Amino acid sequence: MTAFSWLATALLALTAASANTLNFSVVYQWNKIDYAWPTDSSKAQALSLGRYQPEHNAPAGLAVLGQRVFVSVPRYLQGVPSTLNWLPSNGASSTSPKLHPFPSWDMQGIGNCSALQNVFGLEVDSHGRLWAVDAGRLFTRKNQRRSDLDKCPPKLLIFDLNNNNSIELRYEFPEDVVSRNSSLLSDLVLDKTSDDWLAYISDASGHIIVFSLGKKKSWRVQHPSMLAAQPEHEPLPLGRDLGVSGLALSPLNDRTFLYFSTLSSPELFSVPVSELRAGSDKLTVKSVGTKSAPSRGMSMDNKGLMYFGLLGKQSVATWDTKFSFREELVFEDKEVLQWPDTFAFDASDNLWLIANKLQALLQRKLNLDETNFRLIKAAHFARHRHVVVIRLGHRFLLLRTPPVKHHRRTYNQLLLSDTLEVLKPENSDSEEGETDWLERALREEGPNGAPVS
Numbered sequence: 537m538t539a540f541s542w543l544a545t546a547l548l549a550l551t552a553a554s555a556n557t558l559n560f561s562v563v564y565q566w567n568k569i570d571y572a573w574p575t576d577s578s579k580a581q582a583l584s585l586g587r588y589q590p591e592h593n594a595p596a597g598l599a600v601l602g603q604r605v606f607v608s609v610p611r612y613l614q615g616v617p618s619t620l621n622w623l624p625s626n627g628a629s630s631t632s633p634k635l636h637p638f639p640s641w642d643m644q645g646i647g648n649c650s651a652l653q654n655v656f657g658l659e660v661d662s663h664g665r666l667w668a669v670d671a672g673r674l675f676t677r678k679n680q681r682r683s684d685l686d687k688c689p690p691k692l693l694i695f696d697l698n699n700n701n702s703i704e705l706r707y708e709f710p711e712d713v714v715s716r717n718s719s720l721l722s723d724l725v726l727d728k729t730s731d732d733w734l735a736y737i738s739d740a741s742g743h744i745i746v747f748s749l750g751k752k753k754s755w756r757v758q759h760p761s762m763l764a765a766q767p768e769h770e771p772l773p774l775g776r777d778l779g780v781s782g783l784a785l786s787p788l789n790d791r792t793f794l795y796f797s798t799l800s801s802p803e804l805f806s807v808p809v810s811e812l813r814a815g816s817d818k819l820t821v822k823s824v825g826t827k828s829a830p831s832r833g834m835s836m837d838n839k840g841l842m843y844f845g846l847l848g849k850q851s852v853a854t855w856d857t858k859f860s861f862r863e864e865l866v867f868e869d870k871e872v873l874q875w876p877d878t879f880a881f882d883a884s885d886n887l888w889l890i891a892n893k894l895q896a897l898l899q900r901k902l903n904l905d906e907t908n909f910r911l912i913k914a915a916h917f918a919r920h921r922h923v924v925v926i927r928l929g930h931r932f933l934l935l936r937t938p939p940v941k942h943h944r945r946t947y948n949q950l951l952l953s954d955t956l957e958v959l960k961p962e963n964s965d966s967e968e969g970e971t972d973w974l975e976r977a978l979r980e981e982g983p984n985g986a987p988v989s
């Protein structure tokens with residue numbers, strides 16, 4: 537049976553009601569970041585020595601596994617006592633939990649190159665390991681250059697979360713791959729082949745770094761698209777001089793492209809994963825589209841839907857990478873999303889996001905009397921949008937349309953103008969949450985808001 541003949545039996549069409557189709561809720565929020573200090577006096581001492589300056593601490597990197605959320609606090613400025621931390625993923629209250637240094641306080645020593653120096657990107661893999669990018673360099677922006685700020689090499693660490701958080705790997709990048717004095721490593725995505733794990737890491741000085749766990753080896757690729765662009769859009773307080781930052785990888789079942797953007801341009805690029813794995817000199821970089829604003833973090837779900845924040849627009853948008861580029865706003869909040877920084881999926885496919893006020897922090901204009909940082913989360917079923925529902929007897933057939941500009945279109949208009957994609961055959965096992973949601977939506981809204989009998 538063709539999609540068309542299914543459609544001919546269609547009864548119902550669900551339409552999206554508002555721009556905020558992703559239902560983010562606040563997990564935690566903070567005016568300022570504080571830590572689980574060993575003693576009150578150690579905190580008092582850190583404050584008096586300037587080793588803890590609350591107004592310079594902002595959460596950025598994010599990964600979630602089981603009961604723990606891992607959060608990095610980059611050392612952009614002085615006074616960040618712990619650069620890698622964890623929090624319970626199911627807190628009793630949303631108010632300002634203290635960050636627990638991970639794996640320990642001992643591992644946070646500034647200038648101790650065995651310890652963590654400046655952690656940005658985090659990922660967890662399917663073996664329960666936490667991968668952490670340590671940029672090595674300290675106080676990377678707007679600070680006087682001192683040789684000891686570049687003292688420690690950039691490195692990659694892998695912690696085994698199922699084995700007492702032990703360090704499974706500590707890999708220092710060689711100088712000819714990642715420069716100690718000009719690199720700025722930030723995002724990390726993980727790739728898995730039949731016999732290896734690879735990490736792709738963005739270096740804002742204009743490179744993408746590839747690391748092979750099997751070979752314990754790294755290399756870098758470069759292309760003019762990875763360098764900072766002259767901003768055409770509204771100038772950002774941060775990032776005019778920064779190259780490649782946000783990364784997203786196409787899903788494992790079709791791992792063809794790594795997508796990337798710089799902080800200085802709204803343009804989105806793709807590069808074939810095969811060329812990264814091979815370390816090609818000549819990369820086939822393509823411009824796939826132009827977002828309505830630059831973004832920081834990006835993330836891809838397992839069906840190829842990419843999420844990215846829009847800086848300056850206080851919003852989160854998506855693009856379904858199966859279709860040509862089309863940006864769709866899914867969440868907008870002027871208060872909550874001042875700087876949508878980093879996304880992460882957990883094992884149940886919930887989407888997590890850290891929103892901080894990095895623009896204010898870097899200008900030293902953070903007001904500690906107001907809410908500055910939020911960890912927010914959206915349930916996975918919220919991601920399936922623009923769903924056309926077709927009822928065949930007692931079964932539902934779901935068809936997903938590419939993003940449409942005008943939500944309240946009739947079913948026939950959709951049929952004429954959009955490619956419909958079969959998400960779920962009528963006889964497939966249904967995921968519990970999705971069916972519940974659908975049935976509720978049908979009961980409450982019906983086609984175009986009319987009740988369904």
Ligand SMILES: *[C@@H]1O[C@H](CO)[C@@H](O)[C@H](O)[C@H]1NC(C)=O
Pocket residue numbers: 559560561
């Ligand atoms: C959004 O999520 C919150 C918390 O999970 C829930 O209480 C609320 O009902 C949801 N809103 C909608 C419109 O689904």
Ligand SMILES: *[C@@H]1O[C@H](CO)[C@@H](O)[C@H](O)[C@H]1NC(C)=O
Pocket residue numbers: 642643644645648649650651
């Ligand atoms: C440096 O860090 C390592 C790893 O955490 C720790 O074992 C060591 O004691 C630290 N050295 C100093 C001098 O603090």
Ligand SMILES: *[C@@H]1O[C@H](CO)[C@@H](O)[C@H](O)[C@H]1NC(C)=O
Pocket residue numbers: 698699700
């Ligand atoms: C973790 O460390 C504790 C205390 O050192 C030890 O008793 C336990 O066996 C360790 N667990 C594993 C899985 O290694």
Ligand SMILES: *[C@@H]1O[C@H](CO)[C@@H](O)[C@H](O)[C@H]1NC(C)=O
Pocket residue numbers: 717718
């Ligand atoms: C970085 O270090 C190299 C060699 O150590 C030096 O030639 C270069 O001038 C340095 N660059 C900066 C920006 O300090």
